[in-house]
Structure formats: C-alpha cells, structure tokens
Amino acid sequence: MSGFRYGEYEDGPDPLRAPYDVRAALDELGRSIMAGERPGQALRELLRRGVRGLGGLEDLRRRASERAGRLRSSGRLSGTLEEARRLLDRAVGEERAALFPDPGDEARLREAQLDDLPADAAAAVRGLAGYEWRSDTARATFEELRGLLRREVLDAQFRGMKQALSGGSPEELRRVATMLDALNAMLAADDRGEHGRVDFERFMAEYGDLFPDQPRDLRELVDSLARRSAAARRVLNSLTPAQRAELDALGRQAAIDSGLADRLDRLGQSLRSRRPDLDWSGGEAVDGGTALGMGDATGVLEELAELAELDSALGQDYPGARLDDVDSAAVRRSLGTGAAEELKRLRELDRQLRDQGYLSGSRNKLELTPKAVRRLADTALRDVLSDRSAPRPGAHSVSDTGASGERTGTTRPWRFGDEQPLDVVRTVVNAAARPAGPAGRVRLRPEDFEVAETERRDAAAVCLLVDLSYSMVGRDLWGTAKQTAMALHSLVSTRFPQDAVQIIGFNDYARVLAPGELAELSLDWVQGTNLHQALALAGRHLDRHPEFDPVVLVVTDGEPTAHLDSEGTARFAYPPAAETTEATMAEVDRMTRRGARLTVFMLADDPRLTAFVTEVVDRNGGRMLRPDPDRLGAFVVDALLSRRGSGRRARRRP
Known part of the structure; x- marks a missing residue:
C-alpha cells in the first residue's frame, strides 16, 4: 500500500486557504479611522498588520529579518x-x-x-x-x-x-x-x-x-x-x-x-x-562554522543587501511609499513563493478597495467614498447592537425591518417617491386586465403598480450632540464617540428613514457633521466645550421640523467651558465663567419650551459636571445617564429607541 503524509502545504500558497473578505478589511480600516487616523494612514496600517486570512507587510519584514539573521551566521567569508x-x-x-x-x-x-x-x-x-x-x-x-x-x-x-x-x-x-x-x-x-x-x-x-x-x-x-x-x-x-x-x-x-x-x-x-x-x-x-568561498560569500552579502532594501520597501515609512515599490522577484528569491503570493494578495486587496468603490483619491490624499461611509456606519451599528446585552422595550434589530408601519389592507396607485411596499397581486392583476401581448405575455406598465397602504408612523427630529474637546481625546473617548454617532445615524437612516437626524460635534465651536465628515474627522487637540452653540444648532434643527417628535441626546465628559458672544466669537474660560453657564442654561430653557427633553450621557465622574447636569435635567425634565464608556453606543441606541416608543409630546414654541 502507498503511504500518505499529512502536514502543512509547502508547494506555494495553500489552495484551500479561505479568501480574504474586502468588506471585512474595510471594517478594520474603519475602526482605525474611528480612532482618529486619516484614511491613507489607516490603509498603511491595515496593509502593515494584514487582515484575517492574510498576513501583512510586518510579517514579511519579520521573515526577511529572520532570513538575514540566518545568512549572517551561515559561514566565514575567508x-x-x-x-x-x-x-x-x-x-x-x-x-x-x-x-x-x-x-x-x-x-x-x-x-x-x-x-x-x-x-x-x-x-x-x-x-x-x-x-x-x-x-x-x-x-x-x-x-x-x-x-x-x-x-x-x-x-x-x-x-x-x-x-x-x-x-x-x-x-x-x-x-x-x-x-x-x-x-x-x-x-x-x-x-x-x-x-x-x-x-x-x-x-x-x-x-x-x-x-x-x-x-x-x-x-x-x-x-x-x-x-x-x-x-x-x-x-x-x-x-x-x-x-x-x-x-x-x-x-x-x-x-x-x-x-x-x-x-x-x-x-x-x-x-x-x-x-x-x-x-x-x-x-x-558574517560568521559561522562553514568556510564560504569568494563566490558564495559574495552571494550572501548580495542577498543581505537585497534584504535591507526589501526591509525598507516593506516598511513603507518614507514619503510616497507604495506597495509597487516592493520587488516581487526579491521577495520570491529570499522568502519563497508563498511570501510572493502574499504580497500579490496584499496588492490585490489595495486595488479591490478602490475597484469596489470604497476608496478614492490619490495615495497622498485618500478619501472614503459614500459607499464606504455607509458600510462603516452599518458596521458601527452592528458593533453597537451586538453590545446590547439586555435590549429595552422598543429596541429592534435593523436587519429585517422596513420603513413603513402596519398594512391597512387597502392599496393605491404608486407615486414617485413612495416607500410603501408594492402590492404584487394588484399590480399583476392590473396588467393582466389588458389584452395579452405576443405569445400571451403580460407586460407591466408604470400605471399598473399599486402600493399597500400602511399606518402612519410618527417621525422624530433626532439630534446627537457629541463632545469632541481636548478632554475627550485625552480620555481616549474620541473613537467611541465617533462610532456612537455613526451607529445612531445608520440606525435612524435604515430603521426610521422618515426621521430627520443631525449629528453635531462641539469643542471650542460647534458644527453639523455629515456622515462622511464624521468618518474622516481627525483628532483635534482643542480646548473648549461649547455646549451653548451645540444646543443652539440643535434647536434650529428642531424648528425646521415642528411636527416631529424632538429627541436630543448629549454626550460629554465635561461641563461647558466655552460659549458664543454677541459677535459670534467663542469665549473659553476654565473654570467655567458665569457667562458661559448662563448662556448654556438659556439654550436649555429654550429646549424645554420646545418640548424637547434632553438625555445627557456623562462620561466622567466629575463633581462639577455632575452638579451641572443635575441642574440641566431638573430645569428641563430630561435624564442623566452614566454609561460605561466602552458601551456608550448601546446606551445611546437604547435611549433613542425608548424615547421613540414613549409617544408624542406637545411641542411648544421656544
């Protein structure tokens, strides 16, 4: 009988190896971007460490270093x-x-x-x-x-x-x-x-x-x-x-x-x-037990020089570095066919991220496409939902839900922009009522389509105010805050498309952030917590949607230390100036008159912050929560879902 030997595949790349997932690679890329890295920097880091099922450049550098070590102990040059x-x-x-x-x-x-x-x-x-x-x-x-x-x-x-x-x-x-x-x-x-x-x-x-x-x-x-x-x-x-x-x-x-x-x-x-x-x-x-001839010794030093160049190219830490700078033939000569195949797959991953529409721009100014931003937002939401150990009433998974309410049993002709589900039976019946075409075929026309009417569902004007100040960076809460904001935006966009959501970031100044801006927002070591301006921007958003339920969520780790003066200039002071506190409380009172109850998530155990938030919720009738920073996203999502399930509130003008 012939014998069989089982072991690691040695003749090049493993043909049974699971292929890498470009979308999973994008998710890893997104986590680095959430932590404050720019897209180009995040991509370099991804290629350096590799992804699941594919080693990165750092692994190739390690193997090149081990090969150089073996060469240096291979023999005597004399x-x-x-x-x-x-x-x-x-x-x-x-x-x-x-x-x-x-x-x-x-x-x-x-x-x-x-x-x-x-x-x-x-x-x-x-x-x-x-x-x-x-x-x-x-x-x-x-x-x-x-x-x-x-x-x-x-x-x-x-x-x-x-x-x-x-x-x-x-x-x-x-x-x-x-x-x-x-x-x-x-x-x-x-x-x-x-x-x-x-x-x-x-x-x-x-x-x-x-x-x-x-x-x-x-x-x-x-x-x-x-x-x-x-x-x-x-x-x-x-x-x-x-x-x-x-x-x-x-x-x-x-x-x-x-x-x-x-x-x-x-x-x-x-x-x-x-x-x-x-x-x-x-x-x-170079030294070792074996005496090397002049030709063999030259070959050793020639390969050592090639490995040094290879190490520099694999490091990719010089201006204008590209994967194409790495010599595939040198990788194959020094590290084998398997390593050359891994380099080829890394280049393919780099190319696929572009070809599949996730990255655009030049290597020096890489940008996320809208498709990539949507994917990162969905991933952030999945990560948040997976962290919700005990869902509250009103919480729902977004994987199998639509945009409309319960069906009423009636239908109406489809109009451009309708989001209600199609009534397939009525649509086909309308088409079949006309004389059949050639070979008895039934052809659909735009006027044949009918949609199933659904119950009207209340819409909400959602505002998430995210603290992006110096202290959030220092406490390593930056990435968590970005992930939470993107997860919330994805949740509202997919589960509640009739809602109007706005993300507002604030440090010395406050500004409205689109999903793309939020994803690529880099670390900003700026002092100032301008909750005053953030509340003012949120109020304008609510006023643009007077018939919507107001939902205002605030994420912060510090009391307000900045406000806008009469000329629109941010004024910073620490400890907080009385003018800052008064201006902020005035905006809180306006929120109260609008019927908007604030939910404030405190990310620091600070007596001054506690005192400020306590006064806010007492005046506004809102809520104060102390979430675990690592589970902030789950708390925010739960808060939104519970607020949406609590019914409409009377809206009063500010």
Missing part, C-alpha cells in the same frame, strides 16, 4: 583564503616529499627555494609561478589552487561562473574573455548612445547561459552585475586588513594569470560609474 592556503601548503608539502629522497645539490637548492617562500599566500603563489615542479602531484595541486582562484574571482563578479568554468579548459576561459570584450563594447556603445535592443539580444543569444538570472535588457544586466560587484567589494571590506590585502592580491594575480585583469578592471569601472548609489565601501559581520 573561505577562499583558507582554501588557498591549504592547497598551497599541500602542494609545497608534496614537493618536499618528492625532494627528500634525492641527495643531490639540485634537490637541496629547490628545498631552499621553498623555504624562502613568503608567508603571504599571494606572494608565495607569485613566487611559484615559474617554479619547475619535481612532483606531478604537487604540480596538479598547484594548478588546482590556480583554478580555484580563477573560478572564485569570476564567480564573485558573475553569479554561476564557477559552474561555467568547472571543466577548467582553455576554451572555457577564452569564451569568458570574448564575453567580457563583447560586454565592455556594448557598454561603451551605450555610453555613446549607439546601443540598440538588437545588440543586447545578440549578446544574450551567444552568452546568455553565463547569466542565470536572465536579464531582460541592458539595464537589468547592469543592475545585476553592479550589485554583485559591490557585494564582492563588501566581502573584502568585511575581512581583517591582513586578510583583505592577501585575498585581494590572490584575486588580482588570478586575473592576471587568466589574461582577464584589464577586461575586469574596465568592467568594474563602468559598473561603478553607472551605479554609484550602491554600497561599495561597507561591510557585514
């Missing part, structure tokens, strides 16, 4: 130097072993020549360049050393060159030389403005196998070579001064012996002039 010394010592030892049995003077002279070799490996290799080896084994070891240096020098410049020169034949070396000549010529032609696409394609057709990353054009080829060349320089810079000098000399000697020194120098100068922005002088603290 591996080529260590291997060169080992092969040199072995070749000299093998030669001494061959000379020892020979009693002649020539053998002693050769031993003296070996004894005089410098301790520096590069100088020793130069000293042995013309040496006539007695031992074939020693000669082969020395040629192995020279081949190692040639391969490592070229592999440090060209990724994968070690494999291309694995045979060590003169033909392979000559092909590399002609490639370098063609590459330098192509770069020179580009400097003169004479390079064309066909020249690059011809070059890649002949030498493309030497470039495993398969660049698509000359710019990508230069970028790849320059990054690797800069990384090779940083490998040398990461060694001790003595190691750096010795390995640099070994590489230089290998390039001279191969006949490539001038070609490589010319290429290096061209790359550096084209990409001076790269780090050509830095180094890295």
Whole structure:
C-alpha cells in the first residue's frame, strides 16, 4: 500500500486557504479611522498588520529579518583564503616529499627555494609561478589552487561562473574573455548612445547561459552585475586588513594569470560609474562554522543587501511609499513563493478597495467614498447592537425591518417617491386586465403598480450632540464617540428613514457633521466645550421640523467651558465663567419650551459636571445617564429607541 503524509502545504500558497473578505478589511480600516487616523494612514496600517486570512507587510519584514539573521551566521567569508592556503601548503608539502629522497645539490637548492617562500599566500603563489615542479602531484595541486582562484574571482563578479568554468579548459576561459570584450563594447556603445535592443539580444543569444538570472535588457544586466560587484567589494571590506590585502592580491594575480585583469578592471569601472548609489565601501559581520568561498560569500552579502532594501520597501515609512515599490522577484528569491503570493494578495486587496468603490483619491490624499461611509456606519451599528446585552422595550434589530408601519389592507396607485411596499397581486392583476401581448405575455406598465397602504408612523427630529474637546481625546473617548454617532445615524437612516437626524460635534465651536465628515474627522487637540452653540444648532434643527417628535441626546465628559458672544466669537474660560453657564442654561430653557427633553450621557465622574447636569435635567425634565464608556453606543441606541416608543409630546414654541 502507498503511504500518505499529512502536514502543512509547502508547494506555494495553500489552495484551500479561505479568501480574504474586502468588506471585512474595510471594517478594520474603519475602526482605525474611528480612532482618529486619516484614511491613507489607516490603509498603511491595515496593509502593515494584514487582515484575517492574510498576513501583512510586518510579517514579511519579520521573515526577511529572520532570513538575514540566518545568512549572517551561515559561514566565514575567508573561505577562499583558507582554501588557498591549504592547497598551497599541500602542494609545497608534496614537493618536499618528492625532494627528500634525492641527495643531490639540485634537490637541496629547490628545498631552499621553498623555504624562502613568503608567508603571504599571494606572494608565495607569485613566487611559484615559474617554479619547475619535481612532483606531478604537487604540480596538479598547484594548478588546482590556480583554478580555484580563477573560478572564485569570476564567480564573485558573475553569479554561476564557477559552474561555467568547472571543466577548467582553455576554451572555457577564452569564451569568458570574448564575453567580457563583447560586454565592455556594448557598454561603451551605450555610453555613446549607439546601443540598440538588437545588440543586447545578440549578446544574450551567444552568452546568455553565463547569466542565470536572465536579464531582460541592458539595464537589468547592469543592475545585476553592479550589485554583485559591490557585494564582492563588501566581502573584502568585511575581512581583517591582513586578510583583505592577501585575498585581494590572490584575486588580482588570478586575473592576471587568466589574461582577464584589464577586461575586469574596465568592467568594474563602468559598473561603478553607472551605479554609484550602491554600497561599495561597507561591510557585514558574517560568521559561522562553514568556510564560504569568494563566490558564495559574495552571494550572501548580495542577498543581505537585497534584504535591507526589501526591509525598507516593506516598511513603507518614507514619503510616497507604495506597495509597487516592493520587488516581487526579491521577495520570491529570499522568502519563497508563498511570501510572493502574499504580497500579490496584499496588492490585490489595495486595488479591490478602490475597484469596489470604497476608496478614492490619490495615495497622498485618500478619501472614503459614500459607499464606504455607509458600510462603516452599518458596521458601527452592528458593533453597537451586538453590545446590547439586555435590549429595552422598543429596541429592534435593523436587519429585517422596513420603513413603513402596519398594512391597512387597502392599496393605491404608486407615486414617485413612495416607500410603501408594492402590492404584487394588484399590480399583476392590473396588467393582466389588458389584452395579452405576443405569445400571451403580460407586460407591466408604470400605471399598473399599486402600493399597500400602511399606518402612519410618527417621525422624530433626532439630534446627537457629541463632545469632541481636548478632554475627550485625552480620555481616549474620541473613537467611541465617533462610532456612537455613526451607529445612531445608520440606525435612524435604515430603521426610521422618515426621521430627520443631525449629528453635531462641539469643542471650542460647534458644527453639523455629515456622515462622511464624521468618518474622516481627525483628532483635534482643542480646548473648549461649547455646549451653548451645540444646543443652539440643535434647536434650529428642531424648528425646521415642528411636527416631529424632538429627541436630543448629549454626550460629554465635561461641563461647558466655552460659549458664543454677541459677535459670534467663542469665549473659553476654565473654570467655567458665569457667562458661559448662563448662556448654556438659556439654550436649555429654550429646549424645554420646545418640548424637547434632553438625555445627557456623562462620561466622567466629575463633581462639577455632575452638579451641572443635575441642574440641566431638573430645569428641563430630561435624564442623566452614566454609561460605561466602552458601551456608550448601546446606551445611546437604547435611549433613542425608548424615547421613540414613549409617544408624542406637545411641542411648544421656544
């Protein structure tokens, strides 16, 4: 029987993974906006932390950091130097072993020549360049050393060159030389403005196998070579001064012996002039148990540099940052296919929020669309309703209710603007009374439609006055107040569309807030609690709807500290000035004459506030409530529903 193994899916993204929900992502975005963040800032934070079922940029940064940590402990950068010394010592030892049995003077002279070799490996290799080896084994070891240096020098410049020169034949070396000549010529032609696409394609057709990353054009080829060349320089810079000098000399000697020194120098100068922005002088603290060759060490530092750039792009904390700045290919190379797929899905989420009509504007000035505001208001209402542990009489869920009252059993012709439900039976009967059309079809006309008459239901003029002063921000009540206001607006708009609702925010001045303005309202560290002006604006709203039941709800954490003077200028004073209290109480009395009873929600346990609100409710006949700030929305909704269920009150003119 064949065996089965169960575990985490490893071959790319999980095909059974649940897709992310764009609307759920918008809800998370909305919670950040409710807390005072601007839409652009909230979107960046959402993409940073991710959403349910999709990791964010911060998770990718964490994985990139872990990958960089593993690379820094992957091995020692001096591996080529260590291997060169080992092969040199072995070749000299093998030669001494061959000379020892020979009693002649020539053998002693050769031993003296070996004894005089410098301790520096590069100088020793130069000293042995013309040496006539007695031992074939020693000669082969020395040629192995020279081949190692040639391969490592070229592999440090060209990724994968070690494999291309694995045979060590003169033909392979000559092909590399002609490639370098063609590459330098192509770069020179580009400097003169004479390079064309066909020249690059011809070059890649002949030498493309030497470039495993398969660049698509000359710019990508230069970028790849320059990054690797800069990384090779940083490998040398990461060694001790003595190691750096010795390995640099070994590489230089290998390039001279191969006949490539001038070609490589010319290429290096061209790359550096084209990409001076790269780090050509830095180094890295890389250490570990494994000795890394020059090519492998260059690859490590090249990837570390790429991870550093990736970390900066994933951080998105620079002006004009965009998800498109993140290199998908770099993510795939360093973090795998799954990470690249996650980045792709984050970009898709960013795009879907726009394509589905939730966000508009540029990245620097992102705005919520009316569709998004409605969604955020509905979400705020759902959150509030889910927090109502003990619904009061008159409270209703808005998920399955309509706009009209109970049906009377009669119908009438439909008129433009009617919100009553259609009477489908009467509508079809009216259409069927006419002669049938082709093939016996019944066609509906506008005059056929009839609506079911419903009982008239009382309408209310609802005013929510929300304190947005300095103290609300300081007590972290800002987001709660915004959520409550949007939830109330959504409740009235959906459950009681015949009502007239107005949201008024107040600090030093009071102002009417539309749902869109409310959603994008940012933190405002302004001193002043101008309840006087807020009540005046609410009174005007009630006067515009004299036949509606008045419902006035006030949310505040402090007594009034500002009022409007006769010239319309806000006057602030703390402790509150007598003029402020008198002006505010005058507006309370006007509310009382209108028949509007105030419901005041106190969000602070302050004796002065308690005394003020107590006087307000005594003069007005309203109510004072002390809700838990975390459940403010539930209290406000309950208060509205209970007030609407209490029947009409006589309205008197102010």
